[in-house]
Amino acid sequence: MALVRRIPGSRSLPGWPLAALRDACLVAALASGLGLAVNALRPGGLPLLAEKEYEILVPCSEVQGEADALEPDHPALREARTLLLDARSAEEFQAWHAPGATHLPYDYLEPVSPGALKRVLQSGAARVVVIGDGADPDSGEQLARELAGKGIRHVGYVRGGAAALRQAGAAGRAP
Amino acid sequence: MKRCLAWRGHPWLALPARVYLAAVFLLACWHKLAHPESFAVDIATYQILPLALVNPLAIALPWVELAAGLLLLVGFRARAAALLVAGMMLMFSVAIALALSKGLDMSCGCFASQGAAEDPISGLTVLPDLGWLLLAVYVFLCDHTPVGLDGWLARRREEKP
Numbered sequence: 001m002a003l004v005r006r007i008p009g010s011r012s013l014p015g016w017p018l019a020a021l022r023d024a025c026l027v028a029a030l031a032s033g034l035g036l037a038v039n040a041l042r043p044g045g046l047p048l049l050a051e052k053e054y055e056i057l058v059p060c061s062e063v064q065g066e067a068d069a070l071e072p073d074h075p076a077l078r079e080a081r082t083l084l085l086d087a088r089s090a091e092e093f094q095a096w097h098a099p100g101a102t103h104l105p106y107d108y109l110e111p112v113s114p115g116a117l118k119r120v121l122q123s124g125a126a127r128v129v130v131i132g133d134g135a136d137p138d139s140g141e142q143l144a145r146e147l148a149g150k151g152i153r154h155v156g157y158v159r160g161g162a163a164a165l166r167q168a169g170a171a172g173r174a175p
Numbered sequence: 176m177k178r179c180l181a182w183r184g185h186p187w188l189a190l191p192a193r194v195y196l197a198a199v200f201l202l203a204c205w206h207k208l209a210h211p212e213s214f215a216v217d218i219a220t221y222q223i224l225p226l227a228l229v230n231p232l233a234i235a236l237p238w239v240e241l242a243a244g245l246l247l248l249v250g251f252r253a254r255a256a257a258l259l260v261a262g263m264m265l266m267f268s269v270a271i272a273l274a275l276s277k278g279l280d281m282s283c284g285c286f287a288s289q290g291a292a293e294d295p296i297s298g299l300t301v302l303p304d305l306g307w308l309l310l311a312v313y314v315f316l317c318d319h320t321p322v323g324l325d326g327w328l329a330r331r332r333e334e335k336p
Contacts, residue, residue, distance in 0.1 A: 016254070020315065023255030024262070027246065028239050035238030036231075039211065046211045050230050054219035111278055 065148020067130075067141060068156035072168035076127055076156070083125035087132045087143040088162060098131060098165060106132070106143040117150060127154040134161025182317075186326070189318035192310045193247045196260055199307060200244035203286050207237035217284025221270050222277065239263070247314070250323015257314035264308035268301050 039045040076082055077098075086097050087106035097103070104116055120128060128147060132140020144157040158165050207214040215233035218224060224232065239259065246256035271283055274296055283296045285304075320326050 020252075020254040020258050023252045024258040027242050027252065027255055028259060031238040031242035032235035035235045038238075039234045046215060046230050046234055048230055048234070050215070050219075050226050053226060054216055054229070111280065113278060 065145050065150070065152075065155065067144035067148050068154075069141070069159045070129060070156045072158055072160060072165045074158075077129055077158070077165075079127070081124075081126035083120065083123045083128045085120070085128060085130045085143065086162070087130050087139040092133065092162070096162065096166060098162070101131060104130075104143065106139040106146075108139075108142070112143070112146055112150065117147075117152075120147065120152060127156065128152060130155070130157040131165060132157060132161040134163045185317035186320050186322050189253075189314045190322050192314055193250065193253060193257075193318070193321075193323075196257070196307060196310055196314070197244045197248035200240045200247070200260065204237040204240035204244065206286065207233070208241065211237070214284065217282070220279070220281045220284070221274050222279070223270060223273055236263075250321040250325050251328075253318055253321040253323065253325055254315050257311045257318070261308055261311035261315060264304050264311060268304045268308065271296055271301050271304070 036048075039048075070076060077084070084098055084101040085104045086093050086101040087104060089105055090103070093101075093103045093105075102119075104112075104120075106112075128144070130140040130144040130147070132138040132143065134140070138157065138161055140157040140161050144155045148155040160167075211230075211233045214237065215229050218229050218233055219226075240263065243256045243259040243263070246252050247260070267283075267285065274281060274283075275298065279296070281296060283300050285300075320329065
């Protein structure tokens with residue numbers, strides 16, 4: 001039994017790393033067993049198997065920057081150097097989207113991924129306009145403020161979101 | 176290399192490292208032992224393990240930390256304890272790196288369960304873990320006649336006719 005052997009590591013014992021590994025495994029097993037036993041005996045101990053998924057509280061991504069609210073007929077929406085981002089869900093985007101708009105769905109619980117941020121930065125656009133769902137709060141405004149907070153300049157959102165833009169007939173520019 | 180590892184000063188140099196690592200682990204396990212339910216949430220937040228393994232790990236890991244800390248402190252099977260510490264530090268570093276790569280905004284749950292707003296993980300969170308990993312590797316490789324119970328037991332065995 002490794003625990004009652006000579007000190008692991010003495011120079012006369014060339015196999016000391018293995019002995020130490022054996023001891024480590026034994027200590028881990030004994031400690032785990034003790035932990036499980038104490039937990040079983042403890043009133044209100046943690047069940048060995050979780051009955052349902054843990055509700056993980058992930059804080060909402062910080063909305064920090066300032067974004068311009070643009071009317072649906074704002075001329076900036078038709079400018080060639082404007083990057084149109086659609087923050088709505090994939091289904092909504094498939095159903096209708098402004099020509100030339102890039103899909104970047106906004107999730108209230110997840111920050112914008114570094115990859116998506118890089119794509120926006122590398123687009124070379126002079127202005128970024130986000131089209132959201134127009135709800136309260138508007139996903140377009142949230143995404144625009146998040147992008148502005150992450151250092152992207154000249155960011156705006158369409159007041160009223162996709163519905164207002166569609167109603168106004170201002171369908172962006174050709175793709 | 177062999178001569179370096181065999182240097183007689185290592186056990187004395189390793190002693191403060193052992194005591195420091197022991198203090199870190201005893202502090203780290205305290206809250207987890209008292210509140211395994213909070214620690215289970217911390218583990219689940221990493222989104223690495225399947226649900227079936229979350230609670231067993233939340234129950235067992237603090238006791239392994241406690242055992243490793245106590246063994247390092249009293250110098251009994253100190254190299255085995257250092258190996259355990261190194262393994263756990265490697266595991267924690269990988270978990271934090273995975274969480275960072277997923278962009279999770281969370282607390283590491285290393286000492287006490289805190290909200291992400293109070294103690295969010297970052298690239299810097301891994302640095303202390305890597306420092307402790309290096310200390311544990313040093314104790315494992317160089318503490319050949321540990322000052323403590325191991326040394327005392329060895330001397331007693333040698334004195335016996």
